[in-house]
Amino acid sequence: MHMTEHSELTDRMAPWRTELRNEIGAKARTAIPRAKMPQLDAAYRVGTLTEEVNQGLSSGQAVLEATRCLDCPTPTCMEGCPVSIEIPSFIKNIQRGRADLASDVLRMTSALPAVCGRVCPQERQCESRCIYHKMGKEPVAIGYLERFAADMERALEKMGLRGATERGERGNGIRVAVAGSGPAGLSFAGEMARRGFEVDVFEALHEIGGVLKYGIPEFRLPNEIVDAELANLRKAGVRFHTNTVIGKTLSYDELLNEGFRGIFVASGAGLPRFMGVPGENLCGIMSSNEYLTRINLMGAGRAGYATPVAKGHRVAVIGGGNTAMDSVRTALRMGAERAMIVYRRSEAEMPARVEEVHHAKEEGVEFLTLCNPVEYLGDEKGRVRAMRVQRMELGEPDASGRRRPVAIAGAVDEIEIDEVIVSVGVSPNPLIPDTIDGLDVTERGTIAVNAGLRSSIHTIFAGGDIVRGGATVILAMGDGRKAAASMAEQLLNTEK
Ligand SMILES: Cc1cc2nc3c(=O)[nH]c(=O)nc-3n(C[C@H](O)[C@H](O)[C@H](O)COP(=O)(O)OP(=O)(O)OC[C@H]3O[C@@H](n4cnc5c(N)ncnc54)[C@H](O)[C@@H]3O)c2cc1C
Structure with a gap:
């Protein structure tokens, strides 16, 4: 879609958006509770590597959630989106039952809306700027609605009710x-x-x-x-x-x-980073990059695939980002009895999406926050059998603005483990x-x-x-x- 079409689309929307705004008063809209994402039960989902945890909003839920949006004259949510998606426009299209047009609006600025609706950290971006925060209420579920519109687009395409979304200009041969x-x-x-x-x-x-x-x-x-x-x-x-x-x-x-x-x-x-602590070369210690690639891309652990992967019973994942959450939740699904996140700061400083932390907890992941591994101990065969962790406390903020973790003198614990997945960043x-x-x-x-x-x-x-x-x-x-x-x-x- 071109920029001219972009503004034409927005202009064409103006009259019905005013109508929608007048139809249901702001008071009624703000009284609607935020939609809850239907999800697979935690006990069931830890048994499946491939079934998606979040199941997506129903049409009814999506229209109701879209109705919550106040269509602010100056939409601050858009300022929180790194690609400036026309958030109120796509949401209002959902409210009037036009998910197809909602996905057109998304496609003006986003190449992968079905992906972003699932993995963007909305709570730190668009949703963090939603006007509802000022009223002490939960923000409009912009991410859930983005996913809904994109999934509807795919469903309509499958049914032949909508053409391919990408249309090229005449070739220039370059x-x-x-x-x-x-x-x-x-x-x-x-x-x-x-x-x-x-x-x-x-x-x-x-x-x-x-x-x-x-x-x-x-x-x-x-x-x-x-x-x-x-x-x-x-x-x-x-x-x-x-x-x-x-x-x-x-x-x-x-x-x-x-x-x-x-x-x-x-x-x-x-390129995975390691911490360089003693014992990090023991068998059973690997990067999250290697662990996830073996399982996600090479089918390790699944019937019919030859790629092996070590299956730990007591797995420690070092780090607090999305990669760490994906690794620890994968380890549970691969049969770990105990799966732990070991993170040197507190949960408030974790860079992972809030939803992933929440899901990990529901699934039974243990969170060892304010803990930093200082040594891995091996058995006679050279396999990791335990780790020594230094307890930390939070000091003054560092260059990242987060409070610096500081070691508590003498507070070192030994924890039995048989697999470590290091997830402390990439280069x-x-x-x-x-x-x-x-x-x-x-x-x-x-x-x-x-x-x-x-x-x-x-x-x-x-x-x-x-x-x-x-x-x-x-x-x-x-x-x-x-x-x-x-x-x-x-x-x-x-x-x-
Ligand atoms: C496990 C994990 C979970 C994440 N979760 C989230 C999340 O929930 N939300 C979020 O927003 N971000 C998340 N991220 C971060 C996000 O995925 C990355 O920031 C994003 O994928 C970067 O995109 P990219 O296209 O730059 O690189 P990549 O997605 O890394 O793609 C680079 C591609 O280039 C290929 N390549 C490398 N070298 C060459 C070469 N010499 N020749 C040809 N091909 C080459 C690689 O094989 C790779 O396929 C996550 C990252 C990881 C690892």
């Missing part, structure tokens, strides 16, 4: 390449195809989707959702090549020789920067870019985690769109 198929690469690819470019996406792994496939488990984001978005991109003309490592199987020079005029590097931050993959002469990187190893996401080499643009370090899906997607706009402008101007 070839562009994408390195990496996570949310940044996919959103760039969709945007460039729509603008008429010929797009080839090269992915190192054997599956397309980046973290959406190899990191986030299916009980939170089913593969079917990602596959539906990929099908749309294929329909729009995007070509995908798996098992192709840019910088190894195909070099930057070879891409140029094949006629690619621009390259978008979206290779993510997939950018150095392969592409290392193999391209003249490509500037920052001291953190991320690719240095200007405001238009162009690197020190004029044909190369970059975005997502390879530029930001570990960030979020929506930010990666926003980068893809932004880089597409800059690259398109550059290529079309040089064509003239």
